[in-house]
Amino acid sequence: MSxxxxxxxxxxxxxxxxxxxxxxxxxxxxxxxxxxxxxxxxSAQGLNEAARMAEAAMVRLRASAELAGRQIAERTAQAEPLRDDLRYLIERAESLADRLEGLVRAGRPMAADAPRAAEPAPALQSQAERDLLRAISLGAARAGR
Structure with a gap:
């Protein structure tokens, strides 16, 4: 070798x-x-498992949200007729209250002028009973003069 x-x-x-x-x-x-x-x-396998679990949880959450929405819609549908009935009753009650207030205002001057009876009249009387009581009290007042 060289x-x-x-x-x-x-x-x-x-x-x-x-x-x-x-x-x-x-x-x-x-x-x-x-x-x-x-x-x-x-770690990629763990991440895949976590993603799969999150997707399953989202599906369950979506299903429960849809169920709750349906239940709320059903209850709302059931409550609407009640709301309409209550609205009707309130309107009737307001008109009756207005009539009653007018009658009370109109009756105050007459109540101050009328003589007071010894016995209070029953609360529920027919028109005929009221007329009879008025006639008796007027007759007694004239006889007493």
Missing amino acids: ILEWGLQIVLLALLGAAIPFALRLERALREIRRDRGAMET
Whole structure:
């Protein structure tokens, strides 16, 4: 072998010696990447499982919201006739209250002028009973003069 061949082999050997630390560093980096890849796959599986559970929870939530909406619609439909009845009764009550107030106002001057009876008249009397009581009280008043 010639000196040139020996020189080239020494240079090649030096280059190979210099490449060994780089190869070791590369091998360590590849080992870390493989380890991180396993952790990443595990976390990806966990993420997939969490996403699946979230989707299932959303389906259950949507179903319960639809059920609640239907129940509210049914109760609202049941309450509407009651609301209409109450509105009608309130209107009638207001008109009756207005009539009663007018009658009370009109009756106050007559109540102040009329003599008071010893016994209070029953609350529920027919028109004939009221007329009879008025005639009796007028007759008694004339007889007393």
